[in-house]
Amino acid sequence: VSGCWGVGSEVLFTSQTLTYEDDEVRTIVDVATTSxxxxxxIKLDSAVYPTSVVVDDDPNAAAFAGEVALLTRNVIVEGDDANSPDHGGYLMVYRTPNVKQTIEGIEFKKMGQLGIF
Structure with missing residues (x-):
């Protein structure tokens, strides 16, 4: 955990209601791992406030589960041309027909080009 969820990392707690503004972002201030x-x-900079949850006896009633996401990324791929907002860097994965390519947990900054999909 401490390798990814380190001190200073930002954590998102998504809304558990229909109101998207109920999400919260906190910063990790301490991580204590068992031996x-x-x-x-994980200790946060402030408490995460519980949202009011509606309890309904109807088994078909909607239930909303919250999610926790690490916003801070340990790997950042960043284009270097800050003077051209319409053109950024790109990542190319060459053809590997027998190898599945998976990219996770990476933050991309200043990437892509305007008008290219």
Whole structure:
């Protein structure tokens, strides 16, 4: 956990209601890992406030689960031309017919080109 969810990282707690503004962002101020490395306690800069949840006896009623997401990325791919807002860097994955390509947990900045999809 501490390798990705380190001190200073931002964490998003999504809304558990129909109101999207109920999301919250907090910053990690401490990470304590158990001696076996199996569990960790993450301390945030402030409390995450519980939202009011409507309890309904109808089994067909909508239920909204919240999600937790790490916003801070350890790997950032960034284009270098700050003077051209319409043209950025690009990432090319060459043809690998027998190897599945998976890209996760990377932040892309100043990437892409205007008008190219």
């Amino acid at each position: 076996d490395g199996m569990f960790a306690t």
